[in-house]
């Protein structure tokens with residue numbers, strides 16, 4: 001990341017895409033590089049780390065989901081635990097994707113999105129002057145029973161092969177606007193691919209080799225992010 005910041009818009013830049021805005025065609029200043037690194041560390045560490053804790057909690061509470069996930073790992077990644085995963089493997093882990101999404105729907109690490117209006121606008125039937133700060137409570141959207149089938153239920157199938165069944169018809173129609181794990185528009189999370197890749201490497205790394213056992217209830221709190229306060233687990237070699 002540091003290399004790409006330092007080389008951006010210099011002869012060493014490997015990125016062929018160019019911004020049209022002339023101000024962005026210059027190399028980054030040291031201050032901008034530091035700011036962006038700090039952004040990535042702050043926004044990119046706790047989010048993914050807490051997400052992993054919540055995934056572990058839900059997998060331990062839902063053994064049938066864990067079993068289905070392990071079946072996916074075994075069929076795509078095989079039995080050789082020393083073989084490195086490839087990018088293609090990661091892309092193929094579709095059920096793992098669905099598990100991550102369903103965990104996020106239940107305990108979203110980023111539970112609201114902030115926006116500041118730049119012009120007068122009408123939202124929800126009210127006129128709002130420009131400069132109004134809006135907070136979009138996405139965690140509430142993800143639990144509405146007019147957008148989600150049986151929303152309290154933990155079932156990754158609502159994100160998995162939905163086109164093949166009508167069980168999750170509501171999700172099929174509404175997920176685009178009622179599931180915003182990464183936000184949206186110009187401020188969409190720039191670390192989303194990294195985060196999903198990290199999670200889809202870490203989860204199989206743990207669950208292909210180890211059995212976990214919950215040793216405490218999950219404790220978490222929501223401030224700027226939702227973070228795991230306590231989750232004790234016992235880790236043992238996997239019993240096949």
Ligand code: HEM
Pocket residue numbers: 039040041043044045047048051109110113114180181182183184185186187188189190191192194195
């Ligand atoms: C599971 C992990 C993650 C989740 C759920 C997540 C979610 C989000 C969300 C919802 C936003 C707000 C987007 C919006 O306002 O539309 C955001 C912004 C951001 N995220 Fe992530 N993120 C994750 C991981 C990461 C990682 C790994 C990085 C960087 C390495 C990162 C860097 C950022 C930055 C810099 C912003 C601010 C973008 C801006 O305001 O222009 N995030 N993220």
